[in-house]
Amino acid sequence: MSGPAAGGATGIVETTSTSGFIFATATGVEVTVTEASSTKYTRGTHRASARAVKKGASVLVLGTVDSATIAATRVTVQPRGDGGAAAAEAAGVIPFQQGTPSQAKSVGQIPDYAEGEGTIVSGTTADKATKAAQAVVPGGINDRVVQLSGGEYEVHNISVNWPHHVFVSNDFKVLGYE
Incomplete structure (x- = not known):
């Protein structure tokens, strides 16, 4: 692999800022997310804004991955989600x-x-x-x-x-x- 590529991760938001947020995956990996004006947001199946991303929210983040940083193109806030904990354990x-x-x-x-x-x-x-x-x-x-x-x-x-x-x-x- 020669550089960043498309991918993503799921987890629970730990902190937010004006330029992005940090979340932890079900296995405890901290992921830094950078947001852009072009980043699209949904809450469940409905359109949302960056304000939907709050501490404790379960998220799926898609975008360009470079190690443990994702330049987000799409963020889905998963209502009542557990950040993938149950699925990770089951798998x-x-x-x-x-x-x-x-x-x-x-x-x-x-x-x-x-x-x-x-x-x-x-x-x-x-x-x-x-x-x-x-x-x-x-x-x-x-x-x-x-x-x-x-x-x-x-x-x-x-x-x-x-x-x-x-x-x-x-x-x-x-x-x-x-």
Whole structure:
């Protein structure tokens, strides 16, 4: 990967400022969000403004990811959301711990692929794949979306020990993860 790419993360807002906010994922990763005048906001399924982002709110943030910073293009405030905590626990997401090796297990259907193959995608396609991945396997930061030769997407997951890859079908349903 040569630089920032489309992705996102889910979590609970910790602090807000005039230029963005900081939230923590279900595994405790702190993510800094920068907002722009072009950032779009929704609360549930309704349009909202930046004022909808408050301390304690559950959010899904999509945009350009550079490590633990997201330049937000879309922020969804999830009423009654838990920042992905229940889904992360159900999926068995393992928080990052220095020196702890990643699990060598997989769940569901894993497409036939070689790591590093495929084409990095952006825009609506990357947003849909990231949103699907975050709904099933939140806790990490999705830092890029790659379209594989079979048409599926590999959503790359960082800041967790497991899973590192979430596979999404071409109709944006999670197939599996490893």
